[in-house]
Amino acid sequence: MKKVAFYTLGCKLNYSETSTIGRIFQERGFEKVEFTDTPDIYVINTCSVTDNADKKCRKIVKEALKHSPDAFITIVGCYAQLKPKEISEIPGVDAVLGAAEKFQLVDILATFEKKDKAQVYASPISEANTFHNSYSFGDRTRTFLKVQDGCDYSCTFCTIPLARGNSRSDSIANVVRSAHEIAESGVKEIVLTGVNTGDFGIQDGTRVESFYELVKELDKVEGIERFRISSIEPNLLKDEIIEYVATSQRFMPHFHVPLQSGSNKILKLMRRRYQRELYADRVAKIKALMPHCCIGVDVIVGFPGETEEDFLETYNFINGLDVSYLHVFPYSERENTLAPDMAGKVSIKERNRRADMLRILSEKKKRNFYEQNIGREFTVLFEDDVKDGQMEGWTENYVRVVAKYDPVLVNETKHVRLTNLDANGLMEAEETFQEVLKH
CATH class of the missing domain: 3.40.50.12160 (Methylthiotransferase, N-terminal domain)
Structure with a gap:
């Protein structure tokens, strides 16, 4: 063997x-x-x-x-x-x-x-035009379930369409079948993944189903306590999806929505399919229905043509948004994309400086979001990673909670009240047997 x-x-x-x-x-x-x-x-x-x-x-x-x-x-x-x-x-x-x-x-x-x-x-x-069903198993407490692959978008910085091909999806029936298999294995949380997850529904080049329909069907799967949407483009995050998640008992109040830039000028150069006004509208919609929802943001800094004024426009735009954390990427040139040939190249040093500024902003946003949740009650799904005698888990709205290691808690959900932040910025909590507030 x-x-x-x-x-x-x-x-x-x-x-x-x-x-x-x-x-x-x-x-x-x-x-x-x-x-x-x-x-x-x-x-x-x-x-x-x-x-x-x-x-x-x-x-x-x-x-x-x-x-x-x-x-x-x-x-x-x-x-x-x-x-x-x-x-x-x-x-x-x-x-x-x-x-x-x-x-x-x-x-x-x-x-x-x-x-x-x-x-x-x-x-x-x-x-590469066939969809291959895939999900992780046994590697983590959560399972990553692939529902979509490839991308039909043509962002000027991205090689993913060249590496993964056109957008294509599994069928709703197959995804639900996989979710049942995962549930039978004892896994309690599934993260839906894809290259362009919100574009779910294309089979053999034709759109036959929708991501909204998939969400509704997965919400019926018994045995899975939690579903998360890993990342979804703002133009594909429709009102109906937000409204459904707001009332769902299984889909968690947590969205990761790529922004890439808060400057409409740069968004246009990137060939993104929205402008900042739409993004602000999506955040406002989410927060109106789920005030304690976690919202993550992807941002690229130092894109060709991004002046200091453009960067500050992005910084101030994000600073004014009610979001929870950022994933920040200094722009990097990729072969066979349009961006490297654009005017206004930004130096590596300047890209890194701008990235550092946004990462500091991210820490402030995250701490503020965590502090807003102190005193509230949630459930925490504890994971099996143990460090220095402690274990960690996540609330429904993606607050990271630390607790003393107890093997009985692994892959279990516990009702807790969030109490305070420790020196590492992780949330401490006390167990409670009162009814948990969903959002």
């Missing part, structure tokens, strides 16, 4: 796919082991969102060879689709598989015998 280990770079979607590929190996008789357990095979699932994908990939390959010098090393994922030849030249790499091939890698590679040169199996991205 050959041993196989996995390493995942990037997003929740990648985690769901790595876990599914792992189950394919196990069904074929391979033993899944930890990265350091001298495996015979490594599968490294890569990301391409930032410009350091090559650096990270090389580092993981180097570390793998330290643990198992004779291992067969396979690279899959977005970076593998975009730069297969480049990856094949990394010392130690034995095989590179593109987007259309990664779920067939056990069949394609068969014996996993090393060759004189790395094997490359990467079809044109147009051939």
